[in-house]
Amino acid sequence: MEKERLIVIGGDAAGMSAASKAKREDPDLDVLVFEKQEYVSFGLCGLPYYISGEVEKLDDLIAMDPKAFQEKRGIDVRTEHEVLDIHPEERSVVLENEEGEKLERSYDKLLIATGAYAIIPPLKNVGLENIFTLHWLDDGKEIKKYVESKKPDRVVLTAGYIGLEMAEAFGKLGLDVTVLAKDEKVLPMIDEEIAETVKEELEKNNVDFKKNSEITGFEGDKDGKVRKVKTKNGEVETDFVLLGVGVKPSSELAEKAGIEIGKTGGILVDEKMETNIKNIYAAGDCVESRHILTGEGVNIPLGDTANRQGRTAGINISGGNATFLGILGTAITKIFDLAVARTGLSENEAKKSEFDYTSVKIDAPSRAFYYPGGSKITVKMIIEENSGRLLGTQMAGKEGVSQRIDVAASLINYKSTIEEIQNLDLAYAPPYSPAWDPLQTAAKVASSKIGSD
Amino acid sequence: MEKERLIVIGGDAAGMSAASKAKREDPDLDVLVFEKQEYVSFGLCGLPYYISGEVEKLDDLIAMDPKAFQEKRGIDVRTEHEVLDIHPEERSVVLENEEGEKLERSYDKLLIATGAYAIIPPLKNVGLENIFTLHWLDDGKEIKKYVESKKPDRVVLTAGYIGLEMAEAFGKLGLDVTVLAKDEKVLPMIDEEIAETVKEELEKNNVDFKKNSEITGFEGDKDGKVRKVKTKNGEVETDFVLLGVGVKPSSELAEKAGIEIGKTGGILVDEKMETNIKNIYAAGDCVESRHILTGEGVNIPLGDTANRQGRTAGINISGGNATFLGILGTAITKIFDLAVARTGLSENEAKKSEFDYTSVKIDAPSRAFYYPGGSKITVKMIIEENSGRLLGTQMAGKEGVSQRIDVAASLINYKSTIEEIQNLDLAYAPPYSPAWDPLQTAAKVASSKIGSD
Numbered sequence: 041m042e043k044e045r046l047i048v049i050g051g052d053a054a055g056m057s058a059a060s061k062a063k064r065e066d067p068d069l070d071v072l073v074f075e076k077q078e079y080v081s082f083g084l085c086g087l088p089y090y091i092s093g094e095v096e097k098l099d100d101l102i103a104m105d106p107k108a109f110q111e112k113r114g115i116d117v118r119t120e121h122e123v124l125d126i127h128p129e130e131r132s133v134v135l136e137n138e139e140g141e142k143l144e145r146s147y148d149k150l151l152i153a154t155g156a157y158a159i160i161p162p163l164k165n166v167g168l169e170n171i172f173t174l175h176w177l178d179d180g181k182e183i184k185k186y187v188e189s190k191k192p193d194r195v196v197l198t199a200g201y202i203g204l205e206m207a208e209a210f211g212k213l214g215l216d217v218t219v220l221a222k223d224e225k226v227l228p229m230i231d232e233e234i235a236e237t238v239k240e241e242l243e244k245n246n247v248d249f250k251k252n253s254e255i256t257g258f259e260g261d262k263d264g265k266v267r268k269v270k271t272k273n274g275e276v277e278t279d280f281v282l283l284g285v286g287v288k289p290s291s292e293l294a295e296k297a298g299i300e301i302g303k304t305g306g307i308l309v310d311e312k313m314e315t316n317i318k319n320i321y322a323a324g325d326c327v328e329s330r331h332i333l334t335g336e337g338v339n340i341p342l343g344d345t346a347n348r349q350g351r352t353a354g355i356n357i358s359g360g361n362a363t364f365l366g367i368l369g370t371a372i373t374k375i376f377d378l379a380v381a382r383t384g385l386s387e388n389e390a391k392k393s394e395f396d397y398t399s400v401k402i403d404a405p406s407r408a409f410y411y412p413g414g415s416k417i418t419v420k421m422i423i424e425e426n427s428g429r430l431l432g433t434q435m436a437g438k439e440g441v442s443q444r445i446d447v448a449a450s451l452i453n454y455k456s457t458i459e460e461i462q463n464l465d466l467a468y469a470p471p472y473s474p475a476w477d478p479l480q481t482a483a484k485v486a487s488s489k490i491g492s493d
Numbered sequence: 494m495e496k497e498r499l500i501v502i503g504g505d506a507a508g509m510s511a512a513s514k515a516k517r518e519d520p521d522l523d524v525l526v527f528e529k530q531e532y533v534s535f536g537l538c539g540l541p542y543y544i545s546g547e548v549e550k551l552d553d554l555i556a557m558d559p560k561a562f563q564e565k566r567g568i569d570v571r572t573e574h575e576v577l578d579i580h581p582e583e584r585s586v587v588l589e590n591e592e593g594e595k596l597e598r599s600y601d602k603l604l605i606a607t608g609a610y611a612i613i614p615p616l617k618n619v620g621l622e623n624i625f626t627l628h629w630l631d632d633g634k635e636i637k638k639y640v641e642s643k644k645p646d647r648v649v650l651t652a653g654y655i656g657l658e659m660a661e662a663f664g665k666l667g668l669d670v671t672v673l674a675k676d677e678k679v680l681p682m683i684d685e686e687i688a689e690t691v692k693e694e695l696e697k698n699n700v701d702f703k704k705n706s707e708i709t710g711f712e713g714d715k716d717g718k719v720r721k722v723k724t725k726n727g728e729v730e731t732d733f734v735l736l737g738v739g740v741k742p743s744s745e746l747a748e749k750a751g752i753e754i755g756k757t758g759g760i761l762v763d764e765k766m767e768t769n770i771k772n773i774y775a776a777g778d779c780v781e782s783r784h785i786l787t788g789e790g791v792n793i794p795l796g797d798t799a800n801r802q803g804r805t806a807g808i809n810i811s812g813g814n815a816t817f818l819g820i821l822g823t824a825i826t827k828i829f830d831l832a833v834a835r836t837g838l839s840e841n842e843a844k845k846s847e848f849d850y851t852s853v854k855i856d857a858p859s860r861a862f863y864y865p866g867g868s869k870i871t872v873k874m875i876i877e878e879n880s881g882r883l884l885g886t887q888m889a890g891k892e893g894v895s896q897r898i899d900v901a902a903s904l905i906n907y908k909s910t911i912e913e914i915q916n917l918d919l920a921y922a923p924p925y926s927p928a929w930d931p932l933q934t935a936a937k938v939a940s941s942k943i944g945s946d
Contacts, residue, residue: 053928086863086923100863332918344921344928351915351937365916372920381920410539410553442925443896449918450900454907462804463818465785465902467825467834468797470539472895475506475797484804 045070046357047133047147049123049293051080053346054324054353055153056104059115061354062149069358071115072145074135076122079177080106085343087180088202091187092209098181126150126297128317149319149357152294152307153350156287156325156341164257168266171258171281174202183282187213192280194218196269198255199226202284204238204375207247211376217246218276220253220269227380229371230434231387233401234380237418237436241378250276255283287341289326302328304339311363313353321357323349330366332453333385333431334393340369370449377438381445384432384452387422396425400486404478406440408470415439419482421448421458425490428457433479440473447479458483458490498523499810500586500600502576502746504533506799507777507806508606509557512568514807515602522811524568525598527588529575532630533559538796540633541655544640545662551634579603579750581770602772602810605747605760606803609740609778609794617710621719624711624734627655636735640666645733647671649722651708652679655737657691657828660700664829670699671729673706673722680833682824683887684840686854687833690871690889694831703729708736740794742779755781757792764816766806774810776802783819785906786838786884787846793822823902830891834898837885837905840875849878853939857931859893861923868892872935874901874911878943881910886932893926900932911936911943 046062048055051073063071073080083101090098106117120138127134132146158173160166170190172183186192187210195210197203199221210217219226219242225235226242226249242249252273258281259268269276289306291299300308300316306328313321325341327349345367355362369389372381390397399422407414417437424431433448435441451461461483468475476484499515501508504526516524526533536554543551559570573591580587585599611626613619623643625636639645640663648663650656652674663670672679672695678688679695679702695702705726711734712721722729742759744752753761753769759781766774778794780802798820808815822842825834843850852875860867870890877884886901888894904914914936921928929937 083861083863083923083928085921085928086861089864089923094865095863103862342921344919344930347928348916362912363916366918368918370918370920372922372925374922374924379925383918383920408536408539409556410536410548411542412547440896442920442922443893443900446917446919446930447896447899447903449920450903450907450909453917454903454909456903456907459815463801463816464899464906465819465821465823465836466797466899467823467836467895467902468538468795469825469827469895470536470542471827472825472832475536475538475800477797477899 043068043070044148045072045146046149046151047145048073048151048153049133050153050155050324051075051117051119052082052084052153052155052324053343054350055151056081056109057347057350058151058153058321058323058354058357060113061351062358063113063115065355065358065360067114073115073117074121074123075117075119077176077178078119080109080117080119082177083343084175084177087174087177088205088209090180091184091206092212098177101177123293126293126320128297128320131319150321151353151357152320152322152326153324154290154293154326156289159286159288160283161285163255165260166258168258168260169264170266170279171283173283174206175287186280190279194278195280195282196220196276196278197282198284200228200284200286201373203282204242205373206282207242208374208376211245211247216248218248218250218278220255220271220276221249221251222254224251229369229386230380230382231420233420234418234434234436238375238378238380241376245376287325289328289339291326294322294326302337304328304337306337306339311365312356313349313364314356321353323353332366332368336393338367338369340367342371368449368452370445372442372445378436379438379441380436381441382432382434383445383449384430385422386432386434390422390431395431397422397431398425398486398490399423400482400489402478402482402485404481405474406437407472408474411470417441417478419478421482421486423458423486423490428459428490430456430458430461440478444479458486462487496521496523497601498525498599499602499604500598501526501604501606502586503606503608503777504528504570504572505535505537505606505608505777506796507803508604509534509562510800510803511604511606511774511776511807511810513566514804515811516566516568518808518811518813520567526568526570527574527576528570528572530629530631531572533562533570533572535630536796537628537630540627540630541658541662543633544637544659545665551630554630576746579746579773581750581773584772603774604806604810605773605775605779606777607743607746607779609742612739612741613736614738616708618713619711621711621713622717623719623732624736626736627659628740639733643732645731647731648733648735649673649729649731650735651737653681653737653739654826656735657695658826659735660695661827661829664698664700669701671701671703671731673708673724673729674702674704675707677704682822682839683833683835684873686873687871687887687889691828691831691833694829698829740778742781742792744779747775747779755790757781757790759790759792764818765809766802766817767809774806776806785819785821789846791820791822793820793824795824821902821905823898825895825898831889832891832894833889834894835885835887836898836902837883838875839885839887843875843884848884850875850884851878851939851943852876853935853942855931855935855938857934858927859890860925861927864923870894870931872931874935874939876911876939876943881912881943883909883911883914893931897932911939915940
């Protein structure tokens with residue numbers, strides 16, 4: 041009897057998690073991964089730290105190379121192999137290898153993990169030289185090369201996650217940094233109160249923050265290099281622009297094969313990570329996930345979600361039974377010395393989804409009042425009015441944010457109420473938190489506000 | 494109509510939380526607090542940091558003085574007033590004021606928040622000079638004075654929380670520190686694997702750790718000062734001993750008044766924090782709490798538990814409706830650079846309570862593999878065999894422990910399974926965690942072990 045074969049399209053977090061898990065659960069499975077780039081298993085989230093020099097070599101971002109996957113896990117990984125077509129009826133894929141040859145390979149199970157790509161907005165002169173996006177390793181390589189060789193004085197960034205992480209990176213390199221926000225505030229995924237803290241941190245680090253400055257186009261010099269950014273609020277001279285206006289799921293290959301696509305542009309999958317075509321699974325940035333609180337389809341590309349979805353797909357592909365129940369929109373980012381994090385619904389999202397909610401915002405110390413070295417944590421909570429259920433939490437602070445947001449994520453996941461939160465047995469010692477944890481203080485304030493005690 | 498009166502016996506965390514909450518909810522309530530010492534609202538957990546000098550003055554440990562309670566919150570606080578008797582039938586208490594006068598005061602509601610006291614084991618010559626316990630501010634004051642004036646060369650400590658926190662404090666002061674453990678390991682509340690990490694940290698910091706060295710008695714010099722500690726494993730010369738062998742609930746006053754006492758020696762209360770005598774409540778270190786997982790009565794004296802219980806009592810005293818559902822035994826301590834934390838059941842506790850359990854222990858990085866500055870986190874999980882439910886978690890590490898233990902506490906509180914934990918949407922960014930959170934990695938390893946996927 042011939043071995044069953046799993047073909048995986050795309051060799052980053054979701055693809056390699058699925059391949060590894062499926063092979064581990066079913067060692068007889070023939071696992072073949074096609075990746076169109078030169079690398080697999082790359083830490084895209086580490087690119088800002090490569091550019092800043094905190095991570096020395098691009099290779100440092102690669103967790104495992106194809107040879108190691110073969111030797112340690114028995115997975116056949118082919119880089120520079122681009123899948124061009126999926127033929128569900130024949131259960132085969134058509135691909136082009138590194139020499140440009142077209143090949144066809146058959147599968148029993150297929151996993152699509154094609155990721156996402158950076159959106160390039162259709163702005164005037166967006167094709168000028170030195171206007172970058174940052175999504176793939178190659179983008180990181182190019183930007184690093186440009187910065188080292190051309191030594192730009194002033195860089196212009198946008199106000200999302202990537203833009204602000206790069207503000208830190210460029211700030212560390214000593215460049216003049218300008219951040220352009222579309223509206224009043226940074227980071228669309230967080231609310232005003234937390235964004236304000238972030239803005240203060242940017243200004244403290246000499247970042248020139250310009251609000252209401254949506255980019256409308258660019259002007260170049262005679263060599264075709266960017267020279268000016270035009271915005272709704274004036275112009276900025278620069279010789280470097282990084283556009284971080286979001287990503288789109290790479291779902292074209294799937295769509296061409298007749299696989300259903302959701303309204304976010306991501307591939308539709310069920311709780312097993314299977315698409316509408318039997319034996320074809322999808323995972324990672326290319327799929328549409330379900331938001332646990334709203335039930336809506338969302339596409340929030342993150343490496344940890346990709347890992348979890350890949351693992352779920354891998355278990356099901358190898359005959360097991362696992363479900364992926366959705367996401368909460370949990371995220372964290374480091375902006376200079378500040379950790380900024382969110383989980384669940386922001387106030388805007390709660391409003392849009394028509395929840396009856398109330399919100400509270402508090403400042404709390406990160407340590408016992410007498411223990412030296414503490415700093416301020418700002419916490420915002422969104423709470424459902426009648427039930428008292430926690431719907432969302434946002435935080436910013438120099439310490440005590442990174443795992444505390446995971447406490448909030450866990451509480452939201454289990455439909456915890458502000459009454460229950462006040463009763464939780466959390467850990468207390470003077471160097472690590474105040475005796476009332478900031479989450480409990482926020483819950484207390486919320487209780488007083490909605491009169492639940 | 495005369496005002497209702499609440500009398501609170503004891504002015505630390507539980508007492509002042511209850512007093513403050515009751516007064517806030519019912520501003521007409523006459524709130525009177527009797528505290529036998531000179532201070533109220535003192536941060537006992539901060540004493541090691543006062544002795545080490547990290548906290549400058551003893552006053553820094555006091556959150557609010559009696560005058561401030563009167564002026565800001567309308568609470569009448571009487572220090573150096575010791576309650577000698579409770580007369581439930583007359584609804585009154587008999588007390589002695591700072592001048593030694595006996596007074597009687599009547600109450601409508603009474604809260605007992607008398608705390609706990611340090612156990613002095615009945616060892617030979619335990620009454621010698623320079624053998625200390627550390628529980629009250631005055632103990633801290635005396636130890637500080639002794640260390641500063643007598644400049645001991647070598648101090649001998651026990652291997653519980655207080656002993657190890659003081660090992661750090663004395664280490665910072667440059668003293669030779671010996672820690673005596675009763676059995677093989679430090680910290681009775683954690684298991685062997687985590688205790689091992691703590692032992693390494695002690696040794697790295699030149700602490701002389703002696704196992705199987707239960708103290709059997711002391712020898713003094715002709716002035717009645719301690720000179721030698723005798724143990725089951727030889728003798729240690731020293732001129733300073735700190736005994737941290739646990740505390741006992743101060744429940745004698747309650748017992749005398751006919752209030753029921755539990756098998757741990759703590760006052761028995763219901764979910765409203767009310768004792769068997771109507772209108773008499775109790776909260777904090779003096780009560781017996783229910784362990785959420787075992788349903789057993791336990792007495793684990795901690796400031797944050799006292800705050801929560803006090804608040805619950807305060808709400809009920811003022812006519813509201815709040816419940817305190819129990820504790821999980823969550824705790825954290827700092828030992829030199831290491832954070833050590835636990836929640837739920839340890840392996841020994843799971844065994845004793847006859848759970849069918851399995852356990853896993855992993856080492857995980859605190860940051861993404863390529864992000865500089867990370868360190869190791871050791872995680873141990875105790876999981877119920879059939880259900881896959883998380884029963885307990887212990888952790889040790891230089892960073893990423895303090896709020897991560899609260900994630901585990903939240904998960905245990907909501908009866909989370911290792912399958913669910915792997916699916917949780919936790920926050921990921923390279924500076925703050927690996928893409929698979931260490932808790933999720935431990936859950937994955939546990940899944941493989943018990944074959945749940």
